[in-house]
Amino acid sequence: MTKIPTRNIHPGMIVKNDVKDRNGRILLPQNSSIEEKHIRVFKMWGIFEVDIEQSEDDSEEMLETSNLSSKEIKKASKIISPKYAKSNINNPGTKALFKQNALLVAKNLNKGEDAESDDGLSLPDTDGDLEQEEKFFQEINLNSILDNEIKLFTLPDIFYRLTEIINNPRSSARDISYVVEKDTALTARILKLVNSPFYGFPQKIETISKAVTIIGTKQLTTLAMGISVLELFDYVPSNYLDMEKFWKHCLAVGICAKLISEQIDYSESEKLFVGGIMHDIGRLVMLKKIPKQTAAALKYAWDNDMFLSRAEKKCIGLTHSKIGSDLCDSWKLPPILVDMIKYHHQPAQGKYNLECSIIHLAEVIVNALEIGTSGEKMVLYLNEKSWKNINMSSNAIPPIIEQLNNEIDPILELMR
Ligand SMILES: [Fe+2]
Numbered sequence: 001m002t003k004i005p006t007r008n009i010h011p012g013m014i015v016k017n018d019v020k021d022r023n024g025r026i027l028l029p030q031n032s033s034i035e036e037k038h039i040r041v042f043k044m045w046g047i048f049e050v051d052i053e054q055s056e057d058d059s060e061e062m063l064e065t066s067n068l069s070s071k072e073i074k075k076a077s078k079i080i081s082p083k084y085a086k087s088n089i090n091n092p093g094t095k096a097l098f099k100q101n102a103l104l105v106a107k108n109l110n111k112g113e114d115a116e117s118d119d120g121l122s123l124p125d126t127d128g129d130l131e132q133e134e135k136f137f138q139e140i141n142l143n144s145i146l147d148n149e150i151k152l153f154t155l156p157d158i159f160y161r162l163t164e165i166i167n168n169p170r171s172s173a174r175d176i177s178y179v180v181e182k183d184t185a186l187t188a189r190i191l192k193l194v195n196s197p198f199y200g201f202p203q204k205i206e207t208i209s210k211a212v213t214i215i216g217t218k219q220l221t222t223l224a225m226g227i228s229v230l231e232l233f234d235y236v237p238s239n240y241l242d243m244e245k246f247w248k249h250c251l252a253v254g255i256c257a258k259l260i261s262e263q264i265d266y267s268e269s270e271k272l273f274v275g276g277i278m279h280d281i282g283r284l285v286m287l288k289k290i291p292k293q294t295a296a297a298l299k300y301a302w303d304n305d306m307f308l309s310r311a312e313k314k315c316i317g318l319t320h321s322k323i324g325s326d327l328c329d330s331w332k333l334p335p336i337l338v339d340m341i342k343y344h345h346q347p348a349q350g351k352y353n354l355e356c357s358i359i360h361l362a363e364v365i366v367n368a369l370e371i372g373t374s375g376e377k378m379v380l381y382l383n384e385k386s387w388k389n390i391n392m393s394s395n396a397i398p399p400i401i402e403q404l405n406n407e408i409d410p411i412l413e414l415m416r
C-alpha cells in the first residue's frame with residue numbers, strides 16, 4: 001500500500017482504504033477502482049493523497065520511464081554507483097533509493113543534461129601538504145572553540161519566545177498568535193506555507209489565529225520555530241559551502257521527513273518537518289564559528305571517501321550532531337528536537353527512536369539525490385534497525401521522491 005498524491009493517481013488504480021473527506025464521510029469505499037470523476041471529487045474535497053494498492057510497475061511509472069532506454073539506465077547506474085560504495089545496497093530502502101536515483105539521472109541524460117551536479121563546495125587547497133594539514137589540526141584548541149566560539153552562537157530572539165511558549169503547558173492560542181504576528185516576515189512565511197499545496201488545506205487561511213485553530217497551538221509554534229531559523233543561514237559567509245544549497249538540503253530533509261511521517265500515519269508531522277530543518281544546525285554553527293576547521297574536515301572527508309561525521313570526529317574531535325544538540329540543550333529546546341539533532345546519524349541510540357529514524361532516512365534520501373548539499377559526498381549507510389522501526393514499504397520511496405522533487409523548489413521560493 002502506498003499513499004499517492006491525488007495529482008498522480010489515474011483511472012484504474014485501486015483504493016486500498018476508504019477515501020474520506022475531513023468530516024469522515026466516505027467518498028469512495030475501499031477496493032474500488034478509481035474513475036476520472038472520483039479524481040475530480042477528491043480534488044474538490046481537498047483530498048491530497050490516497051492509499052493505493054500499488055504494484056512495483058506502478059512505482060516505476062511515477063517517473064515516466066517509458067522513453068528511457070535500458071542503456072541509459074545502465075549508464076546512470078554506473079555514474080551513481082561510486083557514491084553508494086559505503087551504503088548498504090541490499091537494504092530494501094537503499095535499493096529502492098538507488099533505483100529511483102538511477103532513473104532520475106537517466107532522465108537527465110535523456111534530456112541531454114549533464115549528469116555531474118554542481119556540488120556547491122569549494123574546498124581549501126593544501127596541495128596535499130600533509131605537514132601543513134597536521135599543523136593546522138594541532139592548532140585547534142577544542143576547549144577554546146567550545147568556550148569562546150560555539151557557546152556564543154545565538155538563535156533569533158523570536159525562537160526563544162517560541163521555545164517558552166512550547167515549554168509552557170498553559171500556553172494558549174492567543175500567546176502564539178501574539179508572538180508570531182509581531183514578526184511580519186515570519187507571519188508571511190507561515191501563511192504562505194500553510195496555504196501552499198504542501199499543507200493542502202481546502203480553505204484559505206488568512207491570519208495566524210485562524211492557522212492556530214486549524215493546525216493547533218503546539219503544531220503552529222513548532223512550525224514557527226523551524227521557519228524562524230531560516231535567517232540564520234543568511235549570516236554565514238562561507239567560502240567553502242554554498243549556503244543556499246545548504247539551506248536547500250536542510251529544508252529538503254524537513255519536507256522529506258514530513259512526507260515519510262504521512263506515509264506511516266505519524267500524526268505530529270510538524271515536529272519532523274522542523275527536526276529536518278534543524279538537523280544540521282551544528283554544521284551551521286561550525287561554519288560560522290570555526291570555518292577553517294570545518295572546511296578542513298570537509299576536505300579530509302572528501303579526500304578519504306569518508307562520512308563527514310567521522311572526519312569531523314577525527315579532525316576536530318567533535319561532530320556537528322554533538323555540537324548542535326549541546327547548544328539546543330542549553331537553549332532549552334524540546335527534548336524531542338534535541339534528540340533528533342543529536343542522533344540523526346546514529347538513530348538507534350535516540351530516546352525518540354522513531355523520530356530520529358525518520359530524520360535519518362530523510363537525510364539518506366536527500367543526500368543521495370543531491371538536493372542541495374551539506375557537504376556529504378558519499379550516500380549514507382541506512383541504519384537497518386531504523387529502517388525496520390519505521391516499518392514503511394520500499395514501494396513508498398518512489399512517490400516520496402516524486403513529491404519531494406515537486407515540492408522543494410516552490411517551498412524554497414515561498415520561504416524567501
Ligand atoms: Fe544533513
Ligand SMILES: [Fe+2]
Pocket residue numbers: 279280320344345374
Ligand atoms: Fe548531519
